[in-house]
Each structure stands twice: as structure tokens, then as C-alpha cells.
Amino acid sequence: MLFSSYVPRWLQVLLTEKFFNACIIHEDARKNEKNIYCLDCCISICPHCLAPHSSHRLLQVRRYVYHDVIRLDDATKLMDCAFVQSYITNSAKVIFINQRPQTRHFRGSGNFCTICDRSLQDPYLFCSLSCKIDYLSRTEDGLSKFLFECNYLPLPDSGLDDGLVTPDSVLEPSCSTKTSSGSGGYDEVWCRALACTATTSEIVRKKRTSLTACRPTCPPVSEVSGNLMNRRKKAPQRAPLY
Secondary structure, eight states, X not given: OOOOXXXXXXXXXXXXXXXXXXXXXXXXXSSOBOOEEETTTTEEEOGGGOGGGTTSOEEEXXXXXXXXXXXXXXXXXXXXXXXBOOEEETTEEEEESSOOOOSSOOOXXXXXXXXXXXXXXXTOOXXXXXXXXXXXXXXXXXXXXXXXXXXXXXXXXXXXXXXXXXXXXXXXXXXXXXXXXXXXXXXXXXXXXXXXXXXXXXXXXXXXXXXXXXXOOOOOHHHHHHHHHTSOOOOOOOOOOO
């Protein structure tokens, strides 16, 4: 991504920082993964480093299948997240920070990310925060209307967790997106409920359907039996009598 001069330092670091590495200061402590981002210092810290940053703006980063996500509620305090596809995990809406690599590119019919062509729900236009920033940085207005002034950003009241979303917590696409204005108000825009992450039962059902479609059609049992009976048989050979 090519950053323009209008992208603030804290946002540039957020998009390029490597989270969930072990903290070298607290390398012997438990849960020392750096999953907290300090916007004022522009660094990632672990939970044991919180004391000097208690009065700073803090953003907890979570991870799903090796990709970093942040809560939509936290992100909307910092920037306009309209048309960035959100997901629901652990009862909270999240968005991906960066675009995810794709093994193959296939563009058929449907809705796709404006930057990386990843398949999306309607009416989303971006698969991640970085894709929207990349798009806005190329426009004439840039990020002037994208960023909000936020002087206070504490960690969630529910307490700091390890930020890891287990495979048992299915990441599901949300069925709505919010468009924000400069005053901070929101208008709900409902979209189609398309499941991007199928449940286990849905996957099994689809596999069974595909296997049934590919399986060759067998004739009825009665027809098979009749064909076998109509075959000409050789005369049986009997052992000679002594």
C-alpha cells in the first residue's frame, strides 16, 4: 500500500504492525502476546505493559485464523467504516484490518471488493480496513472526511481477553452495515443474509448433494436380477461315477 502524507502515523503503524508476537520485556510471563495497540505511542504492547499507557488511547486487536481483526464499535470511534464488511464473532461485530491473501482469483457474478476482488455481501464495497484506506487515499478528497477526532479510547469494560477467537466460534458475516456521518449518527442499511462461513451441517449437506450428483445412476435391483437370469449358462460338469 502506498501511504499518502495525509495518513496519520498511528494509522500507518496499525496497518503494518505485527501483532501477537511475544513481548520481549515480559518474555517469561504468561499471556505475553502483544495484542494491544497504543495510538498515542504507535506501538503494540502486551497486557503486562499497560501501566505506563493507562491514560492513552488503547485498541485491542483480536485474531481469527491468523488474521487480525478489531471490534467495529472501537473502529467507528476512529474512522468511517461504512461499506467495510463486518462479521459477528463472540457476539461482537468485527472487521479485518488488512486484506487476506487469496489462493486463486475468480471473478464471476456477484459483489466484490473494490481493491482486491474478494467476494463480498451486498452492499459492502471493501473486505478490510486497509482496502478502504487504499481506495480513499487515491481519491481527490483523500482521508479528510474519513477520520474522526477521538481523544478517549479505553479498553472494553468486559475486561481484556487473549484476543484469540477459537475455531469453535464461527465467524459469520453480519446482516447489516452502518453508514456514518461526520456528526457520529448512524443509519441502518440492511443487506442480504448470505452465509460466507457455512456451518458444519451445511457443509455436510452440500458434500452429500455433490456426491449424489456425481454418483452414476444404477439400474433397479429387479432389472439387474432379470439380466443375470437371462444369461446363457453352460451345462454343469459332473464328476464321473465310480
